[in-house]
Amino acid sequence: MLEKLSLGVLALAALVGFVVYPTYPNYDSYYSLLWGRELLDFERLSFTAYRAPTEHPLAIAFGALLAPLGDGADRTMVACAVISFLVLVAGIYALGKTAFTPLVGFAAAALLVTRFDFPFLAARGYIDIPYLAVVIWAAVIELRAPRRHPVLVLGLLAAAGLMRPEAWLLAGVYWLWLVPRASWKQRFVYAALAAIGPVVWVGVDFAVTGNPLYSLTGTQDLAEELGRNKGGAAVPAALYAFLVKLAKFPVVVAGAIGLALAVVLTPRRAVMPLVLFAIGAGTFALVGLAGLSVIDRYLLVPSLCVMLFAAVFIAGWTMLEPGSGWRGAWMTGAAAVVIFGIVFTATRVNLVQLRNELQFRGDSHAALERVLHDPAVKRALRCGPVYVPNHKLIPDVRWILDRPMTGVLARSNVRSEKNPAPPPSRGVVLLVHNRPALFKQAWVTPQDETADNYPPKGYDRAATSRYYAAYVNC
DSSP, X not given: XXXXXXXXXXXXXXXXXXXXXXXXXXXXXXXXXXXXXXXXXXXXXXXXXXXXXXXXXXXXXXXXXXXXXXXXXXXXXXHHHHHHHHHHHHHHHHHHHHHTOHHHHHHHHHHHHXXXXXXXXXXTTXXXXXXXXXXXXXXXXXXXXXXTOHHHHXXXXXXXXXXXXXXXXXXXXXXXXXXXXXXXXXXXXXXXXHTHHHXXXXXXXXXXXXXXXXXXXXXXXXXXXXXXXOOGGGHHHHHHHHHHHHHOHHHHHHHHHHHHHHHHHOTTTTHHHHHHHHHHHHHHHHHHXXXXXXXXXXXXXXXXXXXXXXXXXXXXXXXXXXXXXXXXXXXHHHHHHHHHHHHHHHTTOOHHHHHXXXXXXXXXXXXXXXXXXXXXXXXXXXXXXXEESSSTTHHHHHHHHTOOGGGEEEGGGGGOSSSOOOOOOSEEEEEEOSHHHIIIIISOSTTOOGGGGSOOTTOEEEEEOSSEEEEEEO
């Protein structure tokens, strides 16, 4: 009863937040919608667009499913991400309950809900949230009945592998776990399921670009251009820094202690979260060694495991026999840690800043639509492309105006050595103003120049809103 009540309260809070703070998809997710729309229109998918993100096959399919909704597709995508967050919270609770005790699961879920990076990812429609939900529930199913539902687990991991390539390693390790007790026929079937992710991914890359490794090479090139490829030497420091950023320092410390306690007291129960952490951290290291972007979102699975082991430290005393002296001492110490954690969080979390971030996502989108739908701007759209300062606004503008890759160009790309864009001559130039928007959408990389956010000669101002101004030459 308490489980359903808690999930119901969380769902109500999520619904209120969804309505009060109408947010919109992030850069990557808008591209998934664009590619989905291109797929439905039988157009060549614009993977090679200027600074386009890495494609995710299942996200493209989902974008194609949502595209017919028109203007409501982007908010629907965010709604699905928020629902996925609720599924993830239920999954981390189930994992903690199954591996340890119900109170450990409840503590893990509480830690997840209060790590605001995770619900914020859901509020921006990041694919990471449904990916985490699928991976965690695959772990729960396997933990509840080891080797009993291999097709279901591999099916979930295949879906995860079409969202993020990190799941390929999870599927491979799980296949090795199944092999000793499987027949040869079963081994081939399981191998085929485990291979769905990489095979489909490579197939999509080849069909669209002619390069089966385009996602790898394109991501490497983009990481180098944006300065995100730190190399293998930076991985250890980044691993620690990102875990602290995602889970927060007290939780990381509690997680380290909880890990030790779990291994000593219940080593078999600790295996699943340990495997998830090891594979996640190992994948993060491989990402760094491969010259790809080293960013905190690649450590989301390990950070969930850290929260789970921190929950063991907080509520693991429930694994001891009632009446045990160690149980009472542990419970008292855990209560002190919880109080410290609440004080630590309350003195460091800036709720006003969080509210402002959410408010900006909705207000900026409305401001962008207002400018782009101005009659003078709409008339000028017939005369040429829309120019934006850099890559950040390209998918938003393309989605709102239903324009192809050549219809929205970045002024920063004029200086590019590879496939440079022509300088503005006719059409619409979109400028960004107001401090929050400037640092989020105009000056975001070392390559961005202030000149990209000034009106070129021959253009006249046609429309303005809180965050944007449109200049036209027609």
